[in-house]
Amino acid sequence: xxxxxxxxxxxxxxxxxxTQVSSGCCHDNYKTQKQFDSSLHxxxxxxxxALMADLVADLxxxxxxxxxxIEGLKVPPPPPSEQQxxxxxxxxxxxxxxxxxxxxxxxxxTSSNVSTPSPSTTSPLPxxxxxxxxxxxxxxxxxxxxxxxxxxxxxxxKVKKLVVxxxxxxxxxxxxxVDERQNVREVLxxxxxxxxxxxxxxxxxxxxxxxxxxxxxxxxxxxxxEPLLAWTRDSENKILFQERGEKHEVFKxxxxxxxxxxxxxxxxxxxxKDKELLIQENFCGTSIIVPDLEGVLYLKEDGKKSWKxxxxxxxASGIYYVPKxxxxxxxxxxxxxxxxxxxxxxxxxxxxxxxxxxxxxxxxKVSWLIDLACFKAKKDVNxxxxxxxxxxxxxxxxxxx
Numbered sequence: 001x002x003x004x005x006x007x008x009x010x011x012x013x014x015x016x017x018x019t020q021v022s023s024g025c026c027h028d029n030y031k032t033q034k035q036f037d038s039s040l041h042x043x044x045x046x047x048x049x050a051l052m053a054d055l056v057a058d059l060x061x062x063x064x065x066x067x068x069x070i071e072g073l074k075v076p077p078p079p080p081s082e083q084q085x086x087x088x089x090x091x092x093x094x095x096x097x098x099x100x101x102x103x104x105x106x107x108x109x110t111s112s113n114v115s116t117p118s119p120s121t122t123s124p125l126p127x128x129x130x131x132x133x134x135x136x137x138x139x140x141x142x143x144x145x146x147x148x149x150x151x152x153x154x155x156x157x158k159v160k161k162l163v164v165x166x167x168x169x170x171x172x173x174x175x176x177x178v179d180e181r182q183n184v185r186e187v188l189x190x191x192x193x194x195x196x197x198x199x200x201x202x203x204x205x206x207x208x209x210x211x212x213x214x215x216x217x218x219x220x221x222x223x224x225x226e227p228l229l230a231w232t233r234d235s236e237n238k239i240l241f242q243e244r245g246e247k248h249e250v251f252k253x254x255x256x257x258x259x260x261x262x263x264x265x266x267x268x269x270x271x272x273k274d275k276e277l278l279i280q281e282n283f284c285g286t287s288i289i290v291p292d293l294e295g296v297l298y299l300k301e302d303g304k305k306s307w308k309x310x311x312x313x314x315x316a317s318g319i320y321y322v323p324k325x326x327x328x329x330x331x332x333x334x335x336x337x338x339x340x341x342x343x344x345x346x347x348x349x350x351x352x353x354x355x356x357x358x359x360x361x362x363x364x365k366v367s368w369l370i371d372l373a374c375f376k377a378k379k380d381v382n383x384x385x386x387x388x389x390x391x392x393x394x395x396x397x398x399x400x401x
């Protein structure tokens with residue numbers, strides 16, 4: 001009963017939290033509910049039907065599980081035949097023929113052979129009766145289960161949920177119900193079930209921002225609901241389900257990150273065994289070793305039209321640049337940005353929109369502020385390859401923080 005009282009106290013506490021929320025929470029919940037309602041109204045009929053089918057299946061599974069648990073608490077009474085029938089005779093007396101009970105050569109032993117064996121020595125003891133739960137105990141257990149279910153329902157009611165429309169490469173879409181507890185990896189698993197694709201590691205969820213001409217790949221460990229709640233109601237942002245080969249590039253070709261100072265032929269001819277050694281050295285220790293990349297970038301700061309050329313270096317604590325007229329020594333480096341609350345985006349068609357020196361651009365987006373960075377064009381450098389590797393290094397730094 002103490003457990004039931006404790007669970008009941010938790011139930012009252014959860015109800016108090018629902019009735020005594022702060023104004024900020026009310027605003028957030030109202031915003032979430034508005035976005036939830038809006039996303040439902042925007043669904044087409046076939047998407048809504050598919051979503052309802054998934055929800056009905058989940059509810060049916062939950063109800064069946066609860067019914068099975070309640071049914072398991074009921075102990076059926078033993079059949080009356082087991083209580084009324086006498087214990088069976090010993091096995092050797094029931095299976096042996098009557099003639100075998102007497103000995104033809106020893107009359108003296110006849111009486112001992114045919115005498116009824118003592119029940120105390122030959123009859124098997126009845127199995128110990130398990131203690132049956134009383135009616136009060138069964139009712140108390142059912143009450144505890146109901147309180148537990150009520151607690152789960154109350155907690156479920158406070159979980160933020162969104163209806164997400166995910167676009168496919170072939171133009172069709174899939175609609176999912178996503179809550180704030182799910183990470184991107186779990187949502188990808190749901191997509192695999194719905195699409196029956198090959199489920200390789202390159203499949204990703206990607207965010208596109210047509211207004212700013214940005215796109216990025218969500219990390220598998222990210223919670224999907226949080227960034228989606230930051231979208232405005234009239235946002236044209238979309239979620240795409242695509243294969244992105246650069247998603248795990250640091251594990252496929254670690255030499256491009258940790259041996260980048262070597263010539264291209266050496267990097268291209270590196271053996272798989274050497275790649276495995278690089279991964280073990282940099283990822284299997286007590287902490288992840290961040291590659292010390294450096295390169296010349298064109299930088300466009302927020303609010304300015306021109307692009308300035310700077311030498312940037314990636315360090316474990318953030319991105320640094322070398323001021324004009326200074327050396328690359330650590331004491332001269334200036335911190336450009338740290339990776340707290342920073343997401344890395346690829347820029348699309350920045351050459352025409354922002355007058356960038358090249359189309360191969362990436363963006364560091366901090367909250368609502370945007371800083372743009374672009375690789376300097378070099379004759380002996382593949383810009384497209386470099387601009388893919390650098391954001392991957394930034395993501396690696398964020399994971400190791």
